[in-house]
Amino acid sequence: MSTTTAGAVPERAESAWGTFRRGLALSPELRTGLAGTLGLALVSMVGRAAVPVAIQQGIDRGLRAPGGPDLGVVGVVVAATAAVLVLTTICGYLMMRRLFTVSETALAGVRVRAFRHVHDLSMLHQQAERRGSLVSRVTSDVDQITQFLQWGGVILLINLGQVVVTTVVMAVYSWQLTLVVFGAFIPALAVIRIFQKRLAAAYGVVRQRLGAMLAAVSESVVGAPVIRAYGVAGRTAERLDRTIDAQRRAQQRAIRTSVISFSTGEIAAGLALAGVVVLGVRLGVDGTLGIGELTAFLFLVTLFIQPVQIATEVLNEAQNAVAGWRRVLDVLDVAPDVADPGEQGVDLPAGPIDIRFADVGYGYPGGPPVLVDVTVDIPAKTRVAVVGETGSGKTTFAKLLTRLMDPSAGAVLLSGVPLDRVRFGSLRSRVVMVPQDGFLFDSTVAENVRFGRPELTDDELALAFTELGLGDWVEGLPFGLATPVGERGEALSVGERQLVALARAYVADPDLLVLDEATSAVDPATEVRLQRTLDAVTRGRTTVAIAHRLSTAQAADEVIVVDRGRIVQRGPHEELVSDPQSVYGLLYASWLEQTR
Template sequence: MSTSIVKDNERSALATIRRGLSLTPEFRKGLAVTLMLAVVATVGKIIVPIAVQQTIDSGIKNGTPDVGYIVQAVSWCALAVLLTALAGYLMNVRLYRATESSLATLRIRGFRHVHDLSVLTQNTERRGALVSRVTNDVDQISTFMQWGGLMIIVAFGQLLVATVLMFVYSWQLTLLVWACFIPLMIALPRFQRWLSSAYTIVRERTGDMLSAVSESVVGAAVIRSHSSEQRTAERIDAAVEGNRRAQLRAQKIVAFVFPLTEIVAAVAIAGIVLLGVRLGLSGGITQGQLIGFLFLVTLFVSPLQIATEVLNEAQNAVAGWRRILGVLDTPPDVADPGDEGVALPRGPISVAFEDVHFAYPGGSPVLREVTLEIPPRTRIAVVGETGSGKTTFAKLLTRLMDPVAGRVTVDGADLREVRFSSLRERIVMVPQDGFLFDGSLAENIRYGRPDATDAEIALALTELGLADWLDGLPAGLATPVGQRGESLSAGERQLVALARAYLADPDLLLLDEATSAVDPATEVRLARALEGVTRGRTAISIAHRLSTAENADEVLVFDSGRLVQRGPHASLVEEDGVYADLHASWISAARS
């Protein structure tokens, strides 16, 4: 069973890029034309040196310039410049369209795939890291493709055409120029490593700073009630200072590397003058060519100046690619059989567990040898202490996870063979933490059934006995719930989550301590309403209240991962065992 996201560091950079590109056909389409336009745009760079050489050599014949020739040559050059600019424009637009389209596709596929991964796999990573796989990581690829990647092509093109033209003018001077620049080129990867590690530290320090600031905001109430402002401020100051130092350190490396190229270029120019003059004396080069050479050297400067940044971006882009591919290459361990799977007909559901075992990867068993049957239309209560395996039972029944051994069936079909669309329609769980999305109350309840009208939503709330609560809200169904539902109280969030599941109209409703934060009077009202609306359906409640267990047709008692007792409350309470003990503690908690 694969449970954590693939850490693909084995694959080489090239293989990563190849695989990444194979996933984005939009990028490859028309790439040849775009590259050709890039080459044309690059040729524009050598127009100036040629024009200078032509002006000096051909235009200045014996000290008397041929103005007609110069103007003609310059005009042709100007036309060429405009054409290359046009090529540059077309290339840019094509490149942006291709990269943005392909990366949007990649982003969306990654997002979808994260949702297809099991809860178990998702939980192996912090939420922020998971989010960044479909946001920042993709952004990094896009920055590289639109700037760095293009720069690599332009820089190679620029160095190539400059070198070719140099060779035409003088091979000796060409060797000289390369001899000056080669040591710098050899040193570049080392500079890039410095820079890359400096930037890594900057990112880490920025992360530290953000989490320090975030604690001061999210934990505002705790900080105030314990007067720990001073300590918090010190922590933040330290993080801010760490971030500042890291940024400055990276800046110093850039400040050192960047102007180095200028010095090397100046040395090359001085060398050209020294050697060129001697070559000129022996007739190996014309004066125009020599001066053209001086201009050609400037073409070496900018590619090398930005090379460290470009290499750095390339590295980031490959890392970004690895991370997004890591998601896409992780097979969902709880896979949807899709159209080949069984579709269950609607109607009351029966459930069976056949010798089911479950353990978290690398952990000890949390559920052992569970065998049970739940006939259709029964009302089941599941009880047990914290850690007894109740929630695991619920997760296996809703196929959020698959058992390590044994099988779970619904209406006789193995859960693994039931297509998700059918499964999610028929079995709905209400988790303890009623997560709400930032939006209105209606939007959140409609999440259970996207085509429900406001009237249907209001009706659902009424059926659940929550009409009074709805009337008390300032804007009724339009009340905004805030981020993660934080404008509502914990109890109110649970009410919304319950209404959402009820509106989805499942055949089996599974409540995992779904009303634990609601006040007793409301909870009793809800329990009664649920009793009515789940009549004729199968209902399973993970219970923390005596009344739920008493109301159930049958109680399942879990202890240390095993199903230890089952039967109606009335008979279980008479037996010696776990249930009787639980019952006694509930009684004392409720009545002492």
């Protein structure tokens, strides 16, 4: 299938700053009180330099005051610094409180918007193989941003500030010594950058191996019956062990790189301290530097090292967070190709719906045409069956009819209105499709049937099942309507899931009902019974049934035969079977062979 790349969310190569600007444009609420928050952050950063300054002042003006140690001065210095510390602590609290409230609120908004956006994307974007990655857009990608903000973001902000503030204070005390410190750190930073890149690659491998391991675990869990039935637990265990150990090895490689990177900073710190002592003593001897200043400088070097080391580590997380943010924004930037016309749209006229396909063509992006020049009129209130071999294009017909996709050529009209002009609110309440895979939510039978009509009471639901002739089946369930259906409905058999899906569509009370092989896993007797009741309850509405059992076609007012993307035959069953060499004639012959 060529669709593996078609409709994929494009990955952008973009700078972190570009992502940041795009993100800010999308969540203007992030700007709320930003100036105040930054102001508070600045105050709490200045507090970081308070202690070394206090030590310098205490030593030079107090302990080593020209007239002998002056305890009064030390007292004043300590009291003033303590006041500064209390103030910066309060500012730190206020800053974090504002930051978290604003950012979490904005990100929750982004999360919800992305969720809705994914639902608004067409079937093409929602294909099964990409669902996992779509889920991660509204879960782990956003989590990555919030977790970074909670742990790394504040640390990064404060530490970068601390680097700036200590640099300024250091430069004030001695520009020469500041150069020594930078002389030790700049080469170290270059080395750290190289290792950070390797580290990012190493963590990339870790994530990849984690994915492989989870796939293996999931295979061993989902495939448990096969593994047991074929007695291949030993082989499965070996495969699991291989992926588990591969991930462990990748993790161990990553941590080795990380430690080397981190120790570079430590060695640079040692070099800086040693250099400061050697040069500082010379400067002191020359009289350009006091003892207090030199001592304060040693403290400042430590205050400079820690944030640089921490910041380089956190920067890694920052890159992940920015990448996560970018992925979320990229999803939001994908324009829904099957969009709700909204205000500009119109509602479907009241009453039964007629269908018109005018020169409709469809092909998946990059693939061969699936439907070609389909022109067909289906009058209101008729029951039509669409039949054809697997891959003939009959399911595409249903998807175009319900506007899950838009045709690449021509137009689909319902009651004379072009489908892309119909408001979704009107379309989805009047036109309902029952897909082959009757997906159920992890809740009860009743809740699932109520999905389209939350206001229905249990009595009304029970009545609906009775009308469909499924009352017996419901009574046979362990807890009746309250029976839990399990994850994806897996507590029910495939056929039973289809019964619930059918009831769900039935209570939605549509004017056009589209059934896409909706009863393919139901036993023949039940199917025939359903067919009869459906005939009765859908009288007065238009029904289009995509059928793989020809019993459905036999019961329909009219049969449309699709072959290799074109409509090749049309008419009532009796008429079509009269030519045994026609496409339908052959399909019917093979059907009879199976069932008689």
